[in-house]
Amino acid sequence: DSGVTxxxxxxxxxxxxxxxxxxxxxxxxLSVYWYQQSLDQGLQFLIQYYNxxxxxxxxxxERFSAQQFPDLHSELNLSSxxxxxxxxxxxxxxxxxxxxxxxGTRLTVV
Amino acid sequence: GQNIDQPTEMTATEGAIxxxxxxxxxxxxxxxxxxxxxxxxxxxxxxxxxxDGLEEKGRFSSFLxxxxxxxxxxxxxxxxxxxxxxLCAARMDSNYQLIWGAGTKLIIKP
Numbered sequence: 001d002s003g004v005t006x007x008x009x010x011x012x013x014x015x016x017x018x019x020x021x022x023x024x025x026x027x028x029x030l031s032v033y034w035y036q037q038s039l040d041q042g043l044q045f046l047i048q049y050y051n052x053x054x055x056x057x058x059x060x061x062e063r064f065s066a067q068q069f070p071d072l073h074s075e076l077n078l079s080s081x082x083x084x085x086x087x088x089x090x091x092x093x094x095x096x097x098x099x100x101x102x103x104g105t106r107l108t109v110v
Numbered sequence: 111g112q113n114i115d116q117p118t119e120m121t122a123t124e125g126a127i128x129x130x131x132x133x134x135x136x137x138x139x140x141x142x143x144x145x146x147x148x149x150x151x152x153x154x155x156x157x158x159x160x161x162d163g164l165e166e167k168g169r170f171s172s173f174l175x176x177x178x179x180x181x182x183x184x185x186x187x188x189x190x191x192x193x194x195x196x197l198c199a200a201r202m203d204s205n206y207q208l209i210w211g212a213g214t215k216l217i218i219k220p
Contacts, residue, residue, distance in 0.1 A: 042212035101152035
């Protein structure tokens with residue numbers, strides 16, 4: 001158990017819909033990262049937050065947005081969903097060199 | 111630009127040694143990470159190198175050459191449970207963002 005909690009574990013939704021993925025980082029970790037991993041693909045960095053502020057942005061679509069709240073949990077919002085958004089979405093947190101990953105949310109868009 | 115290359119797939123025999131290579135090109139460099147990922151699971155941290163040389167950790171070792179933009183992960187005394195994808199990631203020194211390779215799928219045969 002990495003200490004990073006992601007909910008829900010699985011999500012099936014229709015095209016055009018909007019979903020929210022939630023991440024609770026390890027206690028004390030200020031950085032939260034979001035990644036997308038499509039089938040048999042590497043990790044694609046989406047966005048990073050540090051202590052509530054956006055720190056870095058990767059290949060995140062305009063239909064996607066995220067935020068980190070004062071209690072340091074983070075949410076990733078995906079809207080106008082398309083079939084190609086089906087993927088595993090990982091959240092990771094870190095306080096130093098090592099990032100700890102949650103178990104991911106498997107999103108299936110039908 | 112940023113680029114990370116690693117072989118797509120490798121096969122090795124139980125009990126043997128395997129070396130997984132990773133080359134990187136980043137605008138600024140601040141360390142090289144290796145993660146292990148079993149299918150459908152979260153990546154787990156294996157190693158971090160920021161200085162040139164070999165870091166040994168049990169059956170796993172990681173090597174870095176900054177001048178050559180090259181790293182490798184060495185796995186000894188291979189076990190069936192080592193069958194997984196191995197991801198290398200380079201950290202940029204500008205914003206500490208990680209650039210991930212697509213992963214090397216390692217298949218261990220009896």
